[in-house]
Amino acid sequence: METPKKALITGITGQDGSYLAELLLQKGYEVHGIVRRSSQFNTGRIDHLYVDSHDPRARLFLHYGDLTDGSRLVTLLEKVQPAEVYNLAAQSHVRVSFDEPEFTGLSTGVGSTRLLEAIRMIGLECRYYQASSSEMFGATPPPQNEATPFWPRSPYGAAKVYAYWMTRNYREAYGMFATNGILFNHESPRRGETFVTRKISMAVANIVAGKQDYLYMGNLDAVRDWGYAKDYVEAMWMMLQADKAEDFVVATGTAYTVKDFLQFAFEHVNLDWEKYVRFDERYLRPTEVDSLIGDASKARDVLGWTPKVLPPELAKLMVDADMSTIDLRTKLPAQL
Numbered sequence: 266m267e268t269p270k271k272a273l274i275t276g277i278t279g280q281d282g283s284y285l286a287e288l289l290l291q292k293g294y295e296v297h298g299i300v301r302r303s304s305q306f307n308t309g310r311i312d313h314l315y316v317d318s319h320d321p322r323a324r325l326f327l328h329y330g331d332l333t334d335g336s337r338l339v340t341l342l343e344k345v346q347p348a349e350v351y352n353l354a355a356q357s358h359v360r361v362s363f364d365e366p367e368f369t370g371l372s373t374g375v376g377s378t379r380l381l382e383a384i385r386m387i388g389l390e391c392r393y394y395q396a397s398s399s400e401m402f403g404a405t406p407p408p409q410n411e412a413t414p415f416w417p418r419s420p421y422g423a424a425k426v427y428a429y430w431m432t433r434n435y436r437e438a439y440g441m442f443a444t445n446g447i448l449f450n451h452e453s454p455r456r457g458e459t460f461v462t463r464k465i466s467m468a469v470a471n472i473v474a475g476k477q478d479y480l481y482m483g484n485l486d487a488v489r490d491w492g493y494a495k496d497y498v499e500a501m502w503m504m505l506q507a508d509k510a511e512d513f514v515v516a517t518g519t520a521y522t523v524k525d526f527l528q529f530a531f532e533h534v535n536l537d538w539e540k541y542v543r544f545d546e547r548y549l550r551p552t553e554v555d556s557l558i559g560d561a562s563k564a565r566d567v568l569g570w571t572p573k574v575l576p577p578e579l580a581k582l583m584v585d586a587d588m589s590t591i592d593l594r595t596k597l598p599a600q601l
Contacts, residue, residue, distance in 0.1 A: 269295040276353030280455040283310035285498040299330040332376025338383040351394045362421035374424035392442040392505040395432040398425045399449040407558035418552040442510045449516035449559040453494040454586030466583035483548025485524040488556040493574035503568040516559020517572045529580035
């Protein structure tokens with residue numbers, strides 16, 4: 266029997282980590298995920314994939330660890346010996362990064378260096394994926410591609426720039442197969458509830474169900490290039506199957522405002538968004554990013570990757586998922 270290829274995913278309990286784990290398991294991988302120790306389980310996005318480790322069919326294994334603990338990363342890498350490492354862990358909320366700039370820098374930026382250095386120290390022959398972000402471009406005018414200068418406008422964006430350049434440095438200095446995936450905004454029903462698209466889709470479902478009266482928002486004029494997270498994790502995997510390590514922008518190339526996304530979501534249930542949306546300045550960023558629109562032609566030409574789901578369909582998909590969740594909850598017996 267052929268030994269399955271091993272992959273290690275940091276941030277496996279997040280949106281991208283759960284979709285990536287799903288994809289790799291479908292492809293026959295043995296998947297290892299790093300999770301932070303907590304008094305409560307935070308594995309809801311991957312519970313459907315988990316099989317007890319005592320079961321011979323088990324191919325998903327979770328390990329306690331953290332990007333702030335370099336010695337633990339060394340231990341895990343030596344134990345697992347993965348062929349592919351996907352670094353998806355981060356403090357990934359842009360607005361929160363202004364409130365927690367130091368933590369964002371330590372986890373999102375320096376954490377990537379700890380992982381790269383751990384791989385180098387033990388001489389592990391693996392392929393490394395760094396989750397970079399369109400927020401690195403910040404104030405640079407669109408469209409943005411691999412040659413566009415970085416101009417981050419948040420602690421999160423600045424931390425991602427640091428991680429990007431450290432990944433390139435390890436590739437160029439030590440010959441590591443290390444690649445940056447510069448992903449533009451990507452959403453799904455598994456998106457965190459404080460991110461704007463999920464906040465919108467949940468509000469629509471709650472308003473329809475009579476559980477919410479208004480949705481409070483910040484800047485509605487920001488232009489974003491939204492894609493479907495399930496499409497984007499395929500691009501991650503494809504980058505590590507390429508002949509050589511390169512950096513790739515992953516995007517749909519479409520431009521929609523937050524206001525547009527609101528309209529798509531509310532119109533899907535025949536509601537006028539303007540009747541339900543209220544402004545709250547607390548949701549504004551100290552420095553705003555006006556427009557992020559990606560040019561993913563390199564990913565298309567080199568990897569053969571193209572997006573399947575565009576923003577209008579994505580908004581409807583997310584609303585339907587949240588509507589379904591509310592319907593399921595109403596059918597549950599009352600909790601004691």
